[in-house]
Amino acid sequence: MSEMRNARPRVAIIGAGMAGASLAYELADAAEVLLLERESHPGYHTTGRSAAMFTETYGPAPVRALTRASRDFYENPPENFISVPILTPRGVILVADASQEALIAETLAAGATHRLTPAEAEAQAPILRGDRLIGAVAEPGARAIDVDALLQAYLRGVKARGGRLLCEAEVTALDRDGAGWRVTTPAGVFPVDTIVNASGAWGDKIAELAGVSKLGLVPKRRTAILIDAPSDPQAWPMLIDMAEAWYIKPDAGLLLASPADATPVEPQDAQPDEMDIAICVDRIETATKLQVKHIRHKWAGLRSFVGDGVPVAGFDKTVPGFFWLIGQGGYGIQTASALARLSAALILGAPIPADLKAEGVIPAELAPTRLR
Incomplete structure (x- = not known):
């Protein structure tokens, strides 16, 4: 079941790198999405410094499944999503x-x-x-990924779907607000239903602000x-x-x-x-x-x-409304599409997309509960 209560849930995604931007894109049609970035532009620390390749042989089994499940989106993106190929032959x-x-x-x-x-x-x-x-x-069959073009396409898509991006908006406090949350940043204070922790290397720091136990990132x-x-x-x-x-x-x-x-x-x-x-x-x-x-x-x-080298995607079971999307390691770009679609389904309480299931994506293998 979903942890969302409203017909149009309010979601704050902390971190506008590839993980946060792709999830914001997938959520923005069904939720009020606020994408918060501490730096002056998205993707500064990890996404913007990546030499990403798309290779289905790289990483542990859950990563390879996510990679396979991302291929179709990258090879056949939605109309008007991007004007250049996301993947190009490299080998x-x-x-x-x-x-x-x-x-x-x-x-x-x-x-x-x-x-x-x-x-x-x-x-x-x-x-x-x-x-x-x-x-x-x-x-x-390995391909090079145009990382910047992909990130910018996701960010344009977020805006087109009604989502908001705020840069220079470092989260300084996360407080419970009834059944939801109050997110404090230099750009304002925002009431939301769900927090998504997509803050990359700062994942455990954000968890501490929310009173959530760290995962050992x-x-x-x-x-x-x-x-x-x-x-x-x-x-x-x-x-x-x-x-x-x-x-x-x-x-x-x-x-x-x-x-x-x-x-x-x-x-x-x-x-x-x-x-x-x-x-x-x-x-x-x-x-x-x-x-x-x-x-x-x-x-x-x-x-x-995190300890097992597998990304984390799922609600924290001890603190309501806190969703983890961290620990992508060196696999974050090639798995972004599948991780975003999986995470959107989990946040909205929707069925897991059939193509993800067909490629062997198992939510329990990515859930934070495996690390507790």
Whole structure:
């Protein structure tokens, strides 16, 4: 049953990154939606710093189910939702050295992949050192995601459907107001029926404001750099070390590289650490033919996880009207559509969409109760 009482429920979504924006879009036809963002523009901390790919082999089983269930929306978005493709062909090759043979078998078991010889991998990505590899696994169906275009499309859709976005509206207090809530921000005080905690790395901080027990959310810093490519990399796949020690992705004629770091930090405006940058350069120069002479740009973002690495979507059973939508880790963009539609159904007390069920999305596997 729904936790909503009014014919037109009032929902405050805290956080206007991809999770909050996509849910606001899915709710705005049926609810009065207020989307609150603490920064001057949405997607500042995580969404706007993501090198997202759409890959159905990435992540634990509940994540893969959400990814599969998001594909149709991304490939066939509603009319007038977006003017550019959300997904574009890219492909992924996961490369393995002599110590990673077992990982090849595990990756192949996930499906949608096939094995490559070192020479075949090098032919597709000429920066690879084939003589260092024992093999590789290709996922040709992987796609690059236009993250900014998708976020902006969701935000336009929220407005078109009657929702409101307020930036520079950091939530400073959450208080019970009868059967609902009173949300205090510098932009005003808002009475609502339901709070959605889509605040990313600040998820446990928002829970504390509401008097809700924390879930043990851990923000982790991820570093990235942009470097020159020796030739046009547009046709190259994304390259990922099988043990996730580094990755390289073609990006507008350059190469985006990362040491795939995951350093636990407090919620913050993440900045790149010089040691992580040095580690990144060393790893990619060791694994590939690249020689990094100049770093064009460097940055860091936050990816936040709960203990089992699976996103959280569901009502807190101890405090009425408090909905969790956090812990997306590195999967938040590729799963956003399915997570938003699932969350909207749960908030409104509607049936779970049939296509989500068909892809194996199980609400209990995402519910916060699993972590209590």
